[in-house]
Amino acid sequence: MSDKDNNSVESDHGDEPMSNHSDNPHFSTLLEKRLSRRQMLTGSLSIAVAGMFGLPELTTQAEAASSASIATKFTQSPNPPFVLNPTLGFNAIPITRSDTVTIPLGYKAQTVIPWGTPITGSYPAYAPDASNSGVDQEQQVGAHHDGMHYFPFEDNPNTHGLLTVNHEYVDQNVLHTHGPSLIAGQRPADEVSKEIAAHGVSIVEISKDTDGNWRIINGLYNRRITAGTPMEIRGPVRGSDLVKTKYSPAGIEARGTINNCGNGYTPWGTYLTCEENWASYFVNRASLPREHSRYGVSTHNGRYRWETAQSGADEHIRFDVSVKGSSANEDYRNEANGHGWIVEIDPFNPNSKPIKRTAMGRFAHEGCWVAPPQLGQPVVFYSGDDAQNEYIYKFVTKARYSKEINGDILDEGILYAARFNDEGTGEWLALDINDPYFHAMSLSKSVFFMDQADVLVNTRLAADVVGATKMDRPEWGTVHPQTCEVYMTLTNNSSRSAGTIDAANPRAPNPYGHIIRWREEGNRPWATQFTWDIFVLAGPETDSQILPEQSGLALTQDNIFASPDGLWIDQNGILWIQTDMSGSQQSSGPFGNNQMLAAHPFTGEIKRFLVGPQDCEVTGITSTPDGKSLFVNLQHPGDRSGANSFTSNWPDNGKVFKHPGEPAVMVNPSGARPRSATVVVSREDGGVVGM
Numbered sequence: 001m002s003d004k005d006n007n008s009v010e011s012d013h014g015d016e017p018m019s020n021h022s023d024n025p026h027f028s029t030l031l032e033k034r035l036s037r038r039q040m041l042t043g044s045l046s047i048a049v050a051g052m053f054g055l056p057e058l059t060t061q062a063e064a065a066s067s068a069s070i071a072t073k074f075t076q077s078p079n080p081p082f083v084l085n086p087t088l089g090f091n092a093i094p095i096t097r098s099d100t101v102t103i104p105l106g107y108k109a110q111t112v113i114p115w116g117t118p119i120t121g122s123y124p125a126y127a128p129d130a131s132n133s134g135v136d137q138e139q140q141v142g143a144h145h146d147g148m149h150y151f152p153f154e155d156n157p158n159t160h161g162l163l164t165v166n167h168e169y170v171d172q173n174v175l176h177t178h179g180p181s182l183i184a185g186q187r188p189a190d191e192v193s194k195e196i197a198a199h200g201v202s203i204v205e206i207s208k209d210t211d212g213n214w215r216i217i218n219g220l221y222n223r224r225i226t227a228g229t230p231m232e233i234r235g236p237v238r239g240s241d242l243v244k245t246k247y248s249p250a251g252i253e254a255r256g257t258i259n260n261c262g263n264g265y266t267p268w269g270t271y272l273t274c275e276e277n278w279a280s281y282f283v284n285r286a287s288l289p290r291e292h293s294r295y296g297v298s299t300h301n302g303r304y305r306w307e308t309a310q311s312g313a314d315e316h317i318r319f320d321v322s323v324k325g326s327s328a329n330e331d332y333r334n335e336a337n338g339h340g341w342i343v344e345i346d347p348f349n350p351n352s353k354p355i356k357r358t359a360m361g362r363f364a365h366e367g368c369w370v371a372p373p374q375l376g377q378p379v380v381f382y383s384g385d386d387a388q389n390e391y392i393y394k395f396v397t398k399a400r401y402s403k404e405i406n407g408d409i410l411d412e413g414i415l416y417a418a419r420f421n422d423e424g425t426g427e428w429l430a431l432d433i434n435d436p437y438f439h440a441m442s443l444s445k446s447v448f449f450m451d452q453a454d455v456l457v458n459t460r461l462a463a464d465v466v467g468a469t470k471m472d473r474p475e476w477g478t479v480h481p482q483t484c485e486v487y488m489t490l491t492n493n494s495s496r497s498a499g500t501i502d503a504a505n506p507r508a509p510n511p512y513g514h515i516i517r518w519r520e521e522g523n524r525p526w527a528t529q530f531t532w533d534i535f536v537l538a539g540p541e542t543d544s545q546i547l548p549e550q551s552g553l554a555l556t557q558d559n560i561f562a563s564p565d566g567l568w569i570d571q572n573g574i575l576w577i578q579t580d581m582s583g584s585q586q587s588s589g590p591f592g593n594n595q596m597l598a599a600h601p602f603t604g605e606i607k608r609f610l611v612g613p614q615d616c617e618v619t620g621i622t623s624t625p626d627g628k629s630l631f632v633n634l635q636h637p638g639d640r641s642g643a644n645s646f647t648s649n650w651p652d653n654g655k656v657f658k659h660p661g662e663p664a665v666m667v668n669p670s671g672a673r674p675r676s677a678t679v680v681v682s683r684e685d686g687g688v689v690g691m
């Protein structure tokens with residue numbers, strides 16, 4: 001989400017529309033393909049795991065030197081099995097403030113699925129004046145693209161897949177023809193419906209034509225999941241009094257997923273969408289219980305005032321979580337407790353009901369990243385809580401990984417919060433009501449939990465209790481596919497004060513952010529001890545440093561950046577870094593527009609690869625297995641637009657991308673309405689992107 005905060009708004013249509021369809025396979029065929037896909041996933045991962053324990057030696061002196069310097073830091077692993085040694089085979093591009101995507105010479109880009117693209121139902125066309133209705137929006141791609149994943153089909157995996165994309169929030173000035181309306185304190189019902197439908201997730205079947213361009217297939221896989229879609233609650237919180245509502249008196253269902261920021265995927269071929277800044281969508285005008293106050297539920301009005309919809313529909317008023325009835329089954333006092341979770345979606349089954357996996361904790365989930373699974377061992381997922389001074393978490397399943405497991409493995413396990421010690425070590429602290437240390441700490445701090453469901457609904461408080469380390473806004477993480485080393489962005493922290501710095505969060509305040517990394521003891525992701533260091537302190541040339549404990553070089557014009565957010569190590573070992581600088585940081589700082597850089601995880605080489613259009617955030621990245629089509633999301637171009645006065649016209653300005661040296665593309669405030677979109681970046685010679 002951009003650092004600009006919006007203030008503004010949902011649907012009474014819980015189900016996404018039924019697909020209309022065309023030339024696509026029958027459901028039985030879809031299920032067969034899905035099974036094949038699972039076999040392929042587990043097969044390739046098994047190979048990766050086998051590779052971890054039988055890796056070839058490094059082949060060059062440079063590689064050997066790199067590994068030696070890392071080994072001195074990560075003492076538990078004197079011979080780290082580094083194999084991936086990517087070359088960054090492109091010329092770094094300069095900063096720019098052009099209203100288009102800028103990429104290196106030799107590269108090209110196309111847009112796919114911009115906001116409003118029809119993908120299902122009656123395929124309502126995108127209206128450039130934003131006059132589409134809420135019902136239309138339920139059949140179109142949502143707004144504010146964020147985390148995403150490409151799920152390849154077994155046949156032609158590099159040219160045929162499901163693109164699954166998060167829609168984090170909306171910009172009301174762009175979403176509606178004349179901006180948002182508030183009439184006598186109430187929101188028009190269709191505006192609310194449109195906003196609800198613009199949130200959530202899009203699942204879109206895409207294929208690459210022989211001309212190299214990707215296109216949408218209007219088929220049965222295509223699906224919209226919104227802030228109104230019925231979902232199941234699983235894990236320890238299922239049936240808890242804390243999630244019982246008028247809608248689900250048994251506490252087993254919730255409606256919708258909101259503020260879907262970063263993402264994850266599972267080894268069994270499902271998608272994870274992560275609920276980040278959900279708290280602001282609710283209002284509680286009575287007294288706030290800790291499960292509201294510790295997360296910042298408003299006492300005045302919901303972010304978009306969905307609770308005021310003129311419809312007065314139950315579906316809308318649920319965003320007012322004040323106590324109104326005589327019991328939880330008569331009102332929505334617990335509605336907000338159904339949010340803040342990791343949601344699992346099976347993209348290969350369009351009829352599947354999304355599942356909130358509560359064992360993984362409730363906080364402002366940025367994303368959720370799996371460590372390479374190992375047969376016979378627990379499966380491990382990392383997650384960050386993106387708010388100032390919040391924590392880093394990991395979830396370790398109780399059951400062991402095998403080819404037979406499915407998402408139910410996520411319902412039982414241990415959730416941990418991280419403590420980073422100043423000397424470069426760290427511990428994972430269990431948030432488990434049966435754990436002796438947790439029990440002792442909660443007693444000593446007089447913080448009491450009824451059961452594990454209570455612990456999970458109040459995850460932040462549980463992490464407070466064990467003394468986890470307050471971080472500078474944890475955003476994305478990524479796990480190296482071979483070493484299992486974890487990298488995570490800490491985007492910035494304006495509230496870090498000199499008296500509260502520590503070695504893991506060393507600057508006060510921290511306007512530029514940094515990237516931290518850690519290695520689990522014995523390279524075992526389920527370990528409870530780790531060592532850590534800082535990969536890069538972001539910032540201008542005068543206040544930045546790469547590998548501070550090693551080379552210690554400052555960033556240069558080729559790679560200055562701030563507010564790192566998206567992060568991903570691709571199949572070739574390139575660490576991609578995406579930025580989310582605030583509007584003022586982009587317009588008045590030395591960094592230009594938000595951007596994406598490529599880095600070598602072990603040498604610290606960093607090069608700027610892509611710069612986005614005006615007022616956008618670069619967030620969300622995935623690729624075809626061959627690395628030749630790189631999908632990148634450009635969220636909220638024109639973030640500072642007024643109603644019909646735009647600060648970007650991308651991508652409908654006719655200039656999807658340019659190369660360095662070409663003239664800048666200027667903004668026309670009365671020109672085309674900006675649209676979040678996915679771009680597919682590829683090499684003109686058909687090679688692997690970034691190499």
Ligand code: FEO
Nearest residue numbers: 001261276366386
């Ligand atoms: Fe949605 Fe923390 O970014």
Ligand code: CA
Nearest residue numbers: 001261475565
């Ligand atoms: Ca983010």
Ligand code: CA
Nearest residue numbers: 001491565580
């Ligand atoms: Ca951010």
